[in-house]
Amino acid sequence: MFRIRFRVIVTALLLAPLLAGCSKKNTDDDDAPILRRDQARAPSAASGSAATAAPASDKAPAAARNITADCVESARASSEDRKHPAMHAFDERPTTAWNESAGGDGAGEWVEAKLRPGTYVSYVEVGGGWSATSQPGNVDLWEHNNSFRKMKVTWDQGSAEVTFDRSTDRGKKKRVEVKAPTTALRFSAIEVDRGRFNDLCLDDVLIYGEYDGPKGPVDECKDVTSTCASDLFVQLASPLPSAPADYDYPHTHKLLAGRKEFSGTRFVETYKNGNRVMGAIVKNRCYADKLMKVHDEALKSHPQASCERIDVRRVIFEIP
Numbered sequence: 001m002f003r004i005r006f007r008v009i010v011t012a013l014l015l016a017p018l019l020a021g022c023s024k025k026n027t028d029d030d031d032a033p034i035l036r037r038d039q040a041r042a043p044s045a046a047s048g049s050a051a052t053a054a055p056a057s058d059k060a061p062a063a064a065r066n067i068t069a070d071c072v073e074s075a076r077a078s079s080e081d082r083k084h085p086a087m088h089a090f091d092e093r094p095t096t097a098w099n100e101s102a103g104g105d106g107a108g109e110w111v112e113a114k115l116r117p118g119t120y121v122s123y124v125e126v127g128g129g130w131s132a133t134s135q136p137g138n139v140d141l142w143e144h145n146n147s148f149r150k151m152k153v154t155w156d157q158g159s160a161e162v163t164f165d166r167s168t169d170r171g172k173k174k175r176v177e178v179k180a181p182t183t184a185l186r187f188s189a190i191e192v193d194r195g196r197f198n199d200l201c202l203d204d205v206l207i208y209g210e211y212d213g214p215k216g217p218v219d220e221c222k223d224v225t226s227t228c229a230s231d232l233f234v235q236l237a238s239p240l241p242s243a244p245a246d247y248d249y250p251h252t253h254k255l256l257a258g259r260k261e262f263s264g265t266r267f268v269e270t271y272k273n274g275n276r277v278m279g280a281i282v283k284n285r286c287y288a289d290k291l292m293k294v295h296d297e298a299l300k301s302h303p304q305a306s307c308e309r310i311d312v313r314r315v316i317f318e319i320p
C-alpha cells in the first residue's frame, strides 16, 4: 500500500512554552473532558487593534484604507522564534505576535513586511509590543515581554522614529506618516524596555494607503503537484468517546475561520483503526505542512499527514 506519513517533531520546548518570551500560556484543561487535542486560546479583548488606533488625521488621503491584508506579500525578521514568526506582526490578529530570538533584549532587532508592487502607503499604525492577555491563562503578555521604547520605521525613501512609554502606551497604536509608493516597511528596535522575560515582541502593524492589485495572501501551494495517489489527510484531533456525535470542534473552527490560504479545505470526521478522528483533506503536501504548522502552533495538536483513502463520515465545515 502506498502510504506516506509525516510526523511533526515534538520537542521538549513545546511542553514548556512559558519559559520562552512571547509564549502564550496554554492551560490544557480548558475542555479536556471533551477533547484533548483541540485546545484553543480565545482572542483577547485587551489588545491593540484598529479600534484603538490613533485618531484619524486630516493629512491622510481620502482614499487611504487599511490595506494590510492585501498588500503584504511576505515578512521576514533579523531573528524570529519558530512559534512567533515575522508574519505575526502583520496578520491583524492581536493574539499573535512576532518574537525576536536573538540573545539580549532585542535592541537592534527588526521585523519587515515586503509589500506587493503598486502599494502606496499613506501611513502605518504600530504599537510598542504585545498588548494582549492570553485566554485561557490570563497571562499579561505586555508585562511578560519586552517592548519598544524607541522604534525606527524605515521605508523605501525615508524613515521616522516613534517612541513608546511602557507605563502608559499599552494597547496604543501610534501613527507614522509615510506618503510614498513603498515596497518594504521595516520596524527596528533602537531602544527597548524590559519585561519579565527578555524578549521583544510586536503584535500588529496596520498599513493604510491604496492598493488595487490581487487580494488576499499569496498562495505558494497552488501549483504544487500532489504526491498522493489517494487522499492526503491531515489528522488534527481525536475526540474522546464522550464527545457528542455532532461535536463541531469550535477551537479548530475559530482558529481557521477566515484563513483564506486554506480556502476550499474540508474538515471531516472519519475512523482510523476503529478510532474516531477529525482532520482535513488537502490538495498537496504544501497545504498539509502549512495547516499542520498553524494548527500545532496554536493548539499543540501534534498533527500527522498521510496518504490514504478517507471514508468521510461527516463534514464538519469547509473554509469558503
Ligand SMILES: [Ca+2]
Residues within 6 Å of the ligand: 088, 089, 090, 091, 092, 093, 094, 095, 096, 097, 098, 203, 204
Ligand atoms: Ca498579530
